[in-house]
Amino acid sequence: MKSLVLVVAITFLVFGCSKENSFDEREINLISPEKISGFDPINASDKYSANEAGKVYEGLFEFHPLKRPYELIPNLAESLPVVSLDGLNYTFKLRKGVYFHDSPVFKQNIGRELNAHDVIFSIKRLADPKLNAKGWWILDDRLVGLNEWRIKNSKNEKTNYEEEIEGLKVLDDYTLQIKLNKPYPQFLYALAMPYTFVVAREAVEFYGKEFLNYPVGTGAFVLPKFEQSSMITYFRNPKFREKLYPSEGEEGDDKLGLLADAGKKIPLVDKINVHVMVESQPKWLSFMKAKNDLLEVKDVNIQQSITPDRTLKSDHKEKGIRLIMKPMLDVTYFAFNHDEPIFKNKKLRQAMNLAFDRASYNRLFHENTAFEAQGPIPPGLDGQKKEFKNPYIKYDVELAKKYLAEAGFPGGKGLPTIVVQTRSDTVSRQQVEFFEKCMEKIGINIDIGMNTWPELVNKVTKKQHQMYTMAWGADYPDAENFLGLLYCPNQAPGSNGANYCNPEFDTIFKQATVLQDSPERTDLYEKLNEMIAFDVPWILGFHRTDIYLTQAWLKNFKHMEFNHSQFQYLNVDLEVKKQLLNKF
Amino acid sequence: MIKYIIRRLLYLIPVLLGVCFIIFILFNLVAGDPTAVLLGKNATAAQMIELREQLGLNKTLTEQYFDVVKSAFTFNFGHSWSTKQEISQMILRGAYPSLCLTLPAFIVATIFSLIIALVVAFYRGKGIDLFIRILCIAGVSISALAYILFFQYFFAFKFGWFEISGFEYGFPNFIPFVALPGIIFIILSLGPDVRFFRTVILDEIYQDYVRTARAKGLSDLSILLKHVLRNALIPIITYVIIQVPYLILGALLLENFFSIPGLGGITLNALNSSDFPVIKAMAILSSVLYILLSLFTDILYTFADPRVKLK
Numbered sequence: 001m002k003s004l005v006l007v008v009a010i011t012f013l014v015f016g017c018s019k020e021n022s023f024d025e026r027e028i029n030l031i032s033p034e035k036i037s038g039f040d041p042i043n044a045s046d047k048y049s050a051n052e053a054g055k056v057y058e059g060l061f062e063f064h065p066l067k068r069p070y071e072l073i074p075n076l077a078e079s080l081p082v083v084s085l086d087g088l089n090y091t092f093k094l095r096k097g098v099y100f101h102d103s104p105v106f107k108q109n110i111g112r113e114l115n116a117h118d119v120i121f122s123i124k125r126l127a128d129p130k131l132n133a134k135g136w137w138i139l140d141d142r143l144v145g146l147n148e149w150r151i152k153n154s155k156n157e158k159t160n161y162e163e164e165i166e167g168l169k170v171l172d173d174y175t176l177q178i179k180l181n182k183p184y185p186q187f188l189y190a191l192a193m194p195y196t197f198v199v200a201r202e203a204v205e206f207y208g209k210e211f212l213n214y215p216v217g218t219g220a221f222v223l224p225k226f227e228q229s230s231m232i233t234y235f236r237n238p239k240f241r242e243k244l245y246p247s248e249g250e251e252g253d254d255k256l257g258l259l260a261d262a263g264k265k266i267p268l269v270d271k272i273n274v275h276v277m278v279e280s281q282p283k284w285l286s287f288m289k290a291k292n293d294l295l296e297v298k299d300v301n302i303q304q305s306i307t308p309d310r311t312l313k314s315d316h317k318e319k320g321i322r323l324i325m326k327p328m329l330d331v332t333y334f335a336f337n338h339d340e341p342i343f344k345n346k347k348l349r350q351a352m353n354l355a356f357d358r359a360s361y362n363r364l365f366h367e368n369t370a371f372e373a374q375g376p377i378p379p380g381l382d383g384q385k386k387e388f389k390n391p392y393i394k395y396d397v398e399l400a401k402k403y404l405a406e407a408g409f410p411g412g413k414g415l416p417t418i419v420v421q422t423r424s425d426t427v428s429r430q431q432v433e434f435f436e437k438c439m440e441k442i443g444i445n446i447d448i449g450m451n452t453w454p455e456l457v458n459k460v461t462k463k464q465h466q467m468y469t470m471a472w473g474a475d476y477p478d479a480e481n482f483l484g485l486l487y488c489p490n491q492a493p494g495s496n497g498a499n500y501c502n503p504e505f506d507t508i509f510k511q512a513t514v515l516q517d518s519p520e521r522t523d524l525y526e527k528l529n530e531m532i533a534f535d536v537p538w539i540l541g542f543h544r545t546d547i548y549l550t551q552a553w554l555k556n557f558k559h560m561e562f563n564h565s566q567f568q569y570l571n572v573d574l575e576v577k578k579q580l581l582n583k584f
Numbered sequence: 585m586i587k588y589i590i591r592r593l594l595y596l597i598p599v600l601l602g603v604c605f606i607i608f609i610l611f612n613l614v615a616g617d618p619t620a621v622l623l624g625k626n627a628t629a630a631q632m633i634e635l636r637e638q639l640g641l642n643k644t645l646t647e648q649y650f651d652v653v654k655s656a657f658t659f660n661f662g663h664s665w666s667t668k669q670e671i672s673q674m675i676l677r678g679a680y681p682s683l684c685l686t687l688p689a690f691i692v693a694t695i696f697s698l699i700i701a702l703v704v705a706f707y708r709g710k711g712i713d714l715f716i717r718i719l720c721i722a723g724v725s726i727s728a729l730a731y732i733l734f735f736q737y738f739f740a741f742k743f744g745w746f747e748i749s750g751f752e753y754g755f756p757n758f759i760p761f762v763a764l765p766g767i768i769f770i771i772l773s774l775g776p777d778v779r780f781f782r783t784v785i786l787d788e789i790y791q792d793y794v795r796t797a798r799a800k801g802l803s804d805l806s807i808l809l810k811h812v813l814r815n816a817l818i819p820i821i822t823y824v825i826i827q828v829p830y831l832i833l834g835a836l837l838l839e840n841f842f843s844i845p846g847l848g849g850i851t852l853n854a855l856n857s858s859d860f861p862v863i864k865a866m867a868i869l870s871s872v873l874y875i876l877l878s879l880f881t882d883i884l885y886t887f888a889d890p891r892v893k894l895k
Contacts, residue, residue, distance in 0.1 A: 035845075035849065035853060037664075037668070038667055038669060040668065043668070045624040045626075132623070132638060134624040134627075136628075137631075140628060209663065210670075227677065228669070228674065228677055228678070228850075229751065229845050230761075230845050231750060275750060275843065277749055278840050281733055281737070282736065282748050282749040282841055282842065285740065286748045286749060291748065452855065452856060453621065453856050453857075454616070454618060454621045454858040457621045458616040458617055461617070461620040461627075461632075462617070472625070475626070493627065493628075493629050493632055494627075494628060495625065495626060
């Protein structure tokens with residue numbers, strides 16, 4: 001009985017003990033909606049792992065935090081590279097005075113200066129067959145000798161990092177040269193992605209398999225050890241180089257206060273706490289209790305945040321909360337499997353497209369915040385003309401019935417039941433149920449195939465499906481990343497899960513992908529985008545919208561699709577925080 | 585008794601072989617190829633082939649099965665395929681928050697349930713019995729999710745009595761974080777526990793020895809505590825101890841909503857990413873625990889009822 005009393009007493013002792021907000025340090029509190037598995041940049045394939053890696057590691061380049069369209073700027077590189085006329089040789093100059101974090105892996109625990117060998121080592125690590133990195137695709141068959149090195153080492157007991165590769169040369173401690181085997185216009189984007197962030201060889205060798213838990217980078221923040229927990233705390237890197245907050249951005253940034261810290265040395269805060277929260281409710285409540293400074297609004301929280309006319313709700317305005325809504329670089333779609341004979345019938349594909357009621361779908365599942373996709377390329381990237389309207393992106397049941405009859409299936413007669421594979425969560429199921437109702441109106445029967453994520457991926461990669469639902473987010477700001485989803489050589493198990501093959505499309509795609517950013521390339525992208533609109537290889541869905549809420553005291557946050565390096569620019573206004581906290 | 589314990593421990597061998605066989609069949613025949621999930625959205629065919637080789641998925645089925653058996657008997661589960669973390673470390677680190685949440689809550693829930701069950705059994709057929717039975721049925725009829733959403737919103741957010749979510753390692757740091765989910769755990773357990781304990785106690789109340797005790801002039805309370813409870817202990821011990829493996833494996837919903845980095849979340853992540861070594865480790869761990877706790881239950885029977893002999 002005594003123990004019972006003790007347990008009850010302890011429980012009640014904690015009543016009223018929830019932690020208060022701290023003003024002692026310049027800290028910001030963020031949320032990661034997914035668990036972080038580790039800090040090895042070569043495997044930071046999802047947005048959230050990339051965000052965490054970007055706090056401690058850096059790449060040769062990064063995206064300008066304010067300018068739009070996205071602009072690459074040198075980071076560990078001193079300047080943009082010198083590129084040979086044929087576009088194959090890139091010479092990079094590294095910034096001097098960049099140091100790795102202090103760590104026991106270095107002599108006397110003091111971080112040493114970064115050099116060109118580190119960059120080459122990090123690229124070789126990405127290609128190491130023993131590591132089978134998730135990011136290998138960005139360099140696969142791109143650099144002279146790298147694939148050969150990978151194949152050779154796959155047969156060796158241990159990967160030989162000493163062996164020289166023709167395409168990767170150190171010219172001096174601060175200069176390196178990379179040789180491509182064919183033009184790769186997206187190459188510099190690859191060098192801004194987390195996969196190519198620079199790591200220290202000493203750390204990799206010292207920690208071995210535990211390397212992913214001991215990030216030793218050159219970034220603005222330090223994390224001595226990563227452990228699976230509900231919170232990750234980063235501290236300001238006291239030895240971070242002289243890196244300044246940008247003094248220019250896009251039009252309007254000044255008015256939004258985004259240039260108030262121009263010219264100041266970054267990072268501007270002492271500490272970042274990242275709270276790992278998977279479910280919507282705790283994220284929302286925690287933000288509304290001012291325990292977090294930034295909230296990515298999704299699902300049920302959209303209704304709680306904004307009014308039907310897409311403005312911030314008044315009670316949030318009173319607390320100084322700000323709303324940021326920007327279109328995402330993504331596309332959602334229902335893919336046909338073009339290996340299935342029935343889907344070789346273009347009229348059938350067009351009929352199904354016309355029968356899909358996108359307006360209702362948008363209202364039901366996206367709170368009217370998404371944009372109907374006119375093609376696979378999202379607005380904001382070259383290749384998607386603003387004025388272009390896809391003739392099959394309209395809801396017209398009568399026309400759909402006419403097309404279906406012309407396809408040889410009047411009223412759906414003779415057409416087998418089509419199974420649409422999707423994920424087994426409630427929203428995915430409801431989305432396909434809605435699609436089922438739309439198709440029912442023209443006489444097409446749909447069955448729903450429910451799958452766990454591994455099962456769905458497995459069916460797509462093995463071509464064991466008729467249709468499936470998917471969303472694709474940009475890896476870098478180039479339409480090639482979207483058009484490649486319909487390039488025949490990429491068919492399953494590659495990213496073209498629809499197994500769509502159109503020789504004309506493939507020829508133009510191949511021409512476009514070797515061209516640098518130019519009006520000629522944009523023309524080709526536009527042509528491909530329109531070709532897809534007419535050929536209907538997918539039932540196009542939407543380009544979704546990113547919705548963020550920020551507390552009034554969080555400064556310098558600007559929507560950024562590739563925001564892994566953005567956190568070093570954030571700031572907090574403690575005075576504003578003190579003033580506003582009583583409203584929460 | 586020693587012989588009995590050794591024999592029961594030897595049963596572990598065929599049981600583990602069976603568990604290995606079932607999870608191996610489920611993984612190989614039902615789950616399919618994990619490489620596409622593990623390599624992410626830009627996986628290439630060549631990479632998938634390489635990864636299959638590295639993960640040992642190209643070995644014969646017999647070889648793969650023996651690998652599973654070997655890890656089950658050595659408890660060396662290697663590294664996670666998806667997170668690349670060492671599995672034993674993942675389990676140790678995840679078990680702590682899971683147990684911090686579930687163990688105290690489980691003990692309190694069991695004690696409360698037993699007390700309530702004794703009270704309602706004592707007043708069987710009266711108003712309080714009916715009232716508590718209705719409460720219990722209502723309690724189990726409401727989804728666990730509803731409790732979580734309601735309690736988190738009102739007690740953590742509106743009244744600010746508890747932390748909304750999170751976890752800190754070390755005593756007593758974890759208490760503010762597990763207090764509210766612990767209370768929800770207790771409430772969720774009360775309904776089924778009270779109903780079960782009440783039924784068991786009532787079964788005993790109608791036995792002949794209770795009538796004899798009454799005839800001898802013992803008070804109802806004394807009969808209930810000294811005789812009925814003792815005789816009802818065997819099914820109660822079985823019911824209570826069998827729940828222990830589930831405590832270690834975590835309370836998935838509570839862990840997710842309160843951001844407690846326990847084993848429930850680790851298992852769910854492993855299932856969603858085809859992380860066979862982690863799934864295998866969790867399945868084997870729970871089987872071993874189940875068997876050991878069954879044995880422990882049998883030993884406890886001898887203390888609860890001296891007539892029970894382990895042969």
